[in-house]
Amino acid sequence: MRILTVGAGAVGGFFGARLDQAGHDVSFLVRPARAAALRARGLRVEGQGESLSLTPGLVTAEAPGTGYDLVLLSVKSTALEAALSDLAPAVGPGTAVVPLLNGMAHLDVLVERFGAEAVLGGVAKVVTTLNDHGDILRMAPPAVIQTGELDGRPSARVDAVRAALTGAGIDSPATDDVVGAMWHKWVFIATLISLTCLMRGSVGEVNAVAGGPELGPALLAEAAAVAAAAGHPLPEAERAFTEGVLTAPGSPLTPSLYRDLVAGRPTEGDHVLTDLTVRARAAGVATPLLDLAALHLRVHEHRLAARRG
Template sequence: MRILTVGAGAVGGFFGARLAAAGQDVTFLVRPARAKALRARGLRVEGQGEKLHLTPNLVTADAPGGPYDLVLLSVKATALHTALADIEPAVGPDTAVVPLLNGVAHLDALTARLGAGAVLGGVAKVVTTLSAEGDILRMAPPAVVLTGEIGARPSARVERIRAVLADAGIDSPETGDIVAAMWHKWVFISTLVALTCLMRGTVGEVNAVPGGSELGASLLAEAAAVAEAAGHPVPEAERAFTTSTVTASGSPLTPSLYRDLVAGAPTEADHVLTDLTVRARALGVSTPLLDLAALHLRVHEHRLAAARS
């Protein structure tokens, strides 16, 4: 299978490296600066028993090649529209595009640009980050990619993709409704983002003070209420997992959006939190804590925009 991984960061680089190490024909579409670094150092994945060092196949936006059988779209939401223009020449009539972004708003942008037939739903569950040298560090066990047709129908292409992922050691269980799975991941990440960004600390730091664990539970209740009103109630097992994650004492966990915030970088706040609160209002769901977190991050983005102008 010819695979184009768009982005070679913490998520796309990890899954692309796994697929390449398993013998798949993987190419990474990257920016010139990342291409230069990868050509000099290679693509390295370490941590949790991983030790991969690959010489990756690289292309840049001026010559993406293709068409490919599978495009794994793993970019930040802030780079989505640029990435869409970059990959359009690489998408043929039989290409399947699996986006690994949080939220659901990107599905509309993808189908409008590439056509509904090309686009699958996708969910990534992995805990990775980039080191100062640009290497990928795996920090926790999950390595999961969920995918499926947006209309929730069975399809042969989904089964082929799942088999390729599984052969590379990437869990890809069958998913009856991928859009619901995307909503459930959205509830998890929005809860984690709101908790850590509002309090400017790790999960463990928040839960070390009075009221910290109650805040995590309250944020989850709001996010889950939006999902339920949208027709995608969160299963009890997933709610329990999110609760245990955001109330864990001593946990060093932070999402990448939080790390962008404290680094003074642009964030995916609009895609992860603002869009959720806008949908909440349209559905008549009250989300005062999520609204506050979204406002907090909008101030950050406004400050960055003012500094650039």
């Protein structure tokens, strides 16, 4: 399968490396700074028993190539608009575009840009980060991509994508409701972001103090209510799993958005949290805690914008 991975960061780089090692024709569409680092050092993945090192095939916005069967779109929402312009020439009549972003707003943008026939739903579950050298560190076992047609119908192209993923050691469970799966991932990540960003600490640090263990479930209840109002109620097993993650004593877990926040970098707050609270208001669902977390991130973004002048 001929695959274009848009972005070679902690998520796209990991999945792209796995697919490359499995024998697929993988190219990475990257910005100049990342391209220079990858040419100098290669693409490396370490941790959890992983040890991959490859010389990646790199393409640029000026010449992204054509004839791709699959595009894995793995960029932060803050880079989405630029990424769509860069990859547009690479999306042909037979190309399937699978976004691996959190939230839902990007789906409308993709469908408007490339047409509903090109876009699949996508959910990524992987715990990776970049170290100071730009290498990818895998910090926990999950390596999952769920995908499917937006209307839930079975299709040969979904089967082909899933076969490529599973053949590369990437779990790709079948789903007849990938949009629902995207909502459920959104509930998880929005709750985790709100918990850690509001309290400026890891899950374990929040739960180590009085009142901490009650905050995660309260945030989860709000986010789950929004999903239910949108027609995608959270299954009880997922609710129990998420609550367990949020209340785990001693857990060092923090999401990448939290790490961006404490490092003083721009975040995906609007895409992940503000959009969720806007949908909550439209559905008449009260989300005072999520509203507070979204406001917290908007203040951070305002401060960064003021510094940029």
